Amino acid sequence: MRYFQLHRLLPAAALLLVACSSDEQPEQTDAPPPEVEVMRVVPGPVEHIIELPGRVQAVRVAEIRARVNGIIQRRLYEEGTDVEAGTPLFQIDPREMQANLNAAKATLQRAQATARNAAQDLKRYEGLVAKRAISQQEYDTAVAQLRTAEADVAQAQASVESAELNLEYTRVESPIEGRAGRAQVTEGALVTATEGTLLTTVEQFDPVQVSFAQSSSDLLALRAQVASGALQLPERGQVPVRLLLEDGSEYPQTGYIDFLAMTIDESTGTVALRAEVPNPDHLLLPGQFVRARINAGTRPRAIAIPQRAVIVGDNSASVKLVGDDDQVSTRTVELGPLQGSRWLIRSGLEEGDVIIVEGGQNARDGQPVRTKPWEPPAEAAEDEPAPR
Template structure:
């Protein structure tokens, strides 16, 4: 019995399996060929790299560290204070009639600032003058009585008691004259004080009262304030602990302090601009503030251009002496980051090593290195941005500290 349909189906499946097996063999052969090509290519690259050798050394500029004498400086924050300040207050009662100055200008001592209504005080002066005239008339009469009684008492034409009463009346009249003259002087002073004048020379601020305001001598109404701006002070609080550290360093020989208290001071304004004038320390407090543990230091500036104003925030740099055997490197050789400061040091094998350092003061484009470097070592000044740690370099020597950044 024959089954042609089944036989044909089995034959078709066999042909399909043969075709699939053939395709699989072809794919395997192609993959093996590609792998061989890649392997051969990788071998060629490795052979080329090995034949080329290590990468060329990067050219950098280095400086050999040497010790120098460097100025010992301290940076302190402080505020500007007027050398003199005066509060202009009312010394009489009355109504302000007129403002006699321009706010925010410089005035001389004695310059008129305010006018207070003086009509009452003029009347009081006239009254005092009248009382003085009356007292003078009484004094004249008493003197004439004494003059008439003096020869009469010698001839006993007048009793001694009458003469003594005349002399007593003359004394009372003289006292009344002195009292009246004092009243006149006081009335003149009150009248003069109706014009409020500047007690010192300086820059006067805004008026704190206006025309029509009632001012009082009893409460000493504040009218304005005057600050002397030239010369002017800048006061800096300094930690007593830091001062003791400086003294210890001086005893150990690393710091030579100046024997003169009048250290030169350079200040930087709040916007970062350096102030042109150099001041000097003229006072250092002899006591320590128990609340803050700070000692106040004061510097004096001429401030002829009136750039420094009371209350202004400044940063002062004090040159207090000289450090011996200081290690200085150009500022451009130092990398600053959150972890501190670092430099690249080139060893004898021309390998660049990254070194962490502790910095001191910065002056004239150079950093003072307190620790981390020693004399004789070579520091990369230019080109360290192009290299990585432990990389070979080609060092070109630069002599001297070099310019600033």
């Protein structure tokens, strides 16, 4: 009897356990679509920036050399200081030049006395030849003597001027304003004009010149874009240049291209360019390495997207788009140069496309997503060079 009752209770207990276990399981619900931040592609004017390495050069360099023979008496400047045009730099022993000047002046005085005497003789002969007291030949001889004496005076005067110049050259002055370099001679050194002994150099640092080179193929492509209208040159033909220093900081002053060579270097296949940059604080020094960012014009309808929106692979680049049905798709794009925090897109995107900027790693192709507008960080917006 007990076996019969237990046999009837076992199925009921099993049903009760199944019901309890099913009540404890949570209800299965679908996960919400991932949220992504998107932006709409809008073409606009974008500056075409070319970045090239360059070297700083002094805009003017004066080599101070000896113009007379002599012994250096004194150095009149402090090495490494700024000097004005006409600042005395060296003093060469002037005594020999002073003696030569005195001798030249004496020769001039003798020639002047001879010329005055010849002029008086000629004046007397004029009255005598009129009275036929002397022959015409004697009168002509007096005229020739006066002309010879006047020529001697002119020659002696030139010798005096030359001696005065040599005396002035004993005081060596700077021909330009700039920074005087290290002295190449010391007191007591013999310098000569024939060898042009180098005494020092003076370099002008404000402004400075930056020299760099661009490949001929890139220059040809640039001209083709200008001719087709894809690139518009700056107004008034002025091409601005910004410099990046060796530590990565940007130099505060803006320069402009002032020279473009019309020949191609056969050994390198490049074209030489040069920019003139203000340097009021002397932050740029000759020989310094910099990177020049050249604003070579504006692309009137270029597409620039944030760098974080681009997926760069080994051989290609792509972006993720959101269609009208809020589904994700991937599209391959051709990248142009990177400007700041934006990629220029040469092909692959069109106006009106919606691309994913943030959250794309959670979105798969064909999957629906929830979208919200992407807003660039404040610091990135300040550094953004393009679009303007």
